[in-house]
Amino acid sequence: MTARRATAEPRWVRLLLTAVALGFLFLFLVLPLIAVFWEAFAQGAQAYWEALKDSEARSAMLLTLTIAALVLPFNIAFGVAAAWAIAKFEFRGKSLLTTLIDLPFAVSPVVAGLIFIILFGAQGFFGSWLAANDIKIIFALPGMLLATLFVTFPFVARELIPLMQAQGRDEEEAAISLGASGWQMFWRVTLPNIKWGLMYGVILANARAMGEFGAVSVVSGHIRGETNTLPLHVEILYNEYNQIGAFAAATVLAFLGLVTLVAKTVVEWRMRKETEMLTADLPPEKTELPPIAATEHP
């Protein structure tokens, strides 16, 4: 019998665990992905392109990208501000704020959508005022933006809070004591230190914004060519037994998912590289200090 480490599991256990993990991965990730593309191309590439070139499909894609792009700056602003407040200051209600940031993860997206209906819907709190002033929120772009914001705002903050807590306040205080203004401190010290974490949070938030179904579905009203995002479009086509159209649109979503995955991996790799750089082996300490030359006084 060959020697093996005392802590190693028997071979059959390792094989079993690997097989289970890979089996799940295949069944729940790879197989569905193949199925999506298989169905989309079931009647050939021509039919696939026709389905994608359909004006409603194109407007759904455009709307999805528009929402993602519009939500992004709000997510960045809120995420950075919240993370900064939580990581760098002590104040009353800090733990409450930390808990509230996680609320969208805990609440069902459908409930989130309903909240906006209750607030801004025709029979909602502000409904009559909005109607009187001819402002459309529900069943229009603003409502969909609000719903998407609600489900995506934790991502950036969650990514930045531990990062900023680990980095502490020293560098910012150093910048201030060297005469930097608040803006200079933020642009020159804070932002460069958090940029990869911020990027990571943005990618996650973006993926969620493009793929969100529940909350957006409640407030969109499913007006074709107007308030249909890509995930809603997929559902509508599928319900109409338009297999090719539904799966063609789904491939676009799957493609966006793959792009997200690649971007996420690249950012993770950069982050790891940077932390490795920070913990790199130090050169040996040079303890011999020659005397200070008086003439070199600045």
Added chain:
Amino acid sequence: MSIEIRNISKRFGNFVALDNLSLDIPTGELVALLGPSGCGKTTLLRIIAGMETPDAGSVLFGGQEATHIHARERQVGFVFQHYALFRHMSVFENVAFGLRVRPRKDRPSEAEIRERVMGLLKLVQLDWLAPRYPSQLSGGQRQRIALARALAVEPKVLLLDEPFGALDTKVRKELRRWLRRLHDEMHISSVFVTHDQEEALEVADRVVVMNRGHIEQIGSPDEVYSSPASPFVYQFLGNVNVFHSRLHGAWAEVEREGEEPGSASIAFVRPHDIELDVAPLKGGMTAGVLHVHRIGPVVRVELEHDGETIEVELTRERAASLDLSVGKTVWIKPRQAKVFAAEAAGPTARQPFLF
């Protein structure tokens, strides 16, 4: 520039960090704020820098009210314990930072910045590291860069928060002597915080011993060591044997002048201020040897007298000539002792050598 601190108080919740504290730091002095952790020394330094706001009291720079001047306008150089170098900037850019963030009209030209930064890097003898990043430097190098960065804005006051705390012993000793020489070159007031008594005694012109938010003693390093003003200072600076009166046979006569007979007193004796001999000493008392520790240049002898432990420090030569061994009976006698009223020693007298 001189610094005056007037009746400063600062609380954090229920914790009193600084309690009505006043301190004058004359121009050009290197002052050490020395005390155990939690004594308020770092809070005081941060208040001088403008990074904390005092609850009461005022800070004056060169006689001018500075309490409400923002940290960025105080012209104070601050050096952090963990360096706080900007990790994504090269060493050169770190030092140049203070010049680059100046308003356009005060900002030096690129050539001037370059000249100034390289001059400072030469001053800290690290000009060859200019293109590197902080992560590529050793601790001692990082702290010298942090110092160069603080000096780049030509501060009127240099503040250092435990500047050598994160370095290993050898580098620390080298760097603090170097800081002393640098200070003598720069002619600015410097204040540094430390909990290391050796560091404070070696580097500073004056030592401010702090405890529980107030100042116990201010004096030259020699003064605070040889004539401590309070039991706390005695115990904090160096090892000490503590004797409660009336407990120690021949030594029980420790009662202060002008004190009513019978009031409790405590005598402090440094381990190197106790005479030890194998032959009887006049006015001495006997003790048994418990342990003999040879620690570098000194030999520390633990003695047992009447159920209590007494520490004595001897030179190697003296210890060798006495030929001490465990269990031997010796005679001891204090060369000098300092006596405080027991209540003055009060709650602060919780130190390892209290019997």
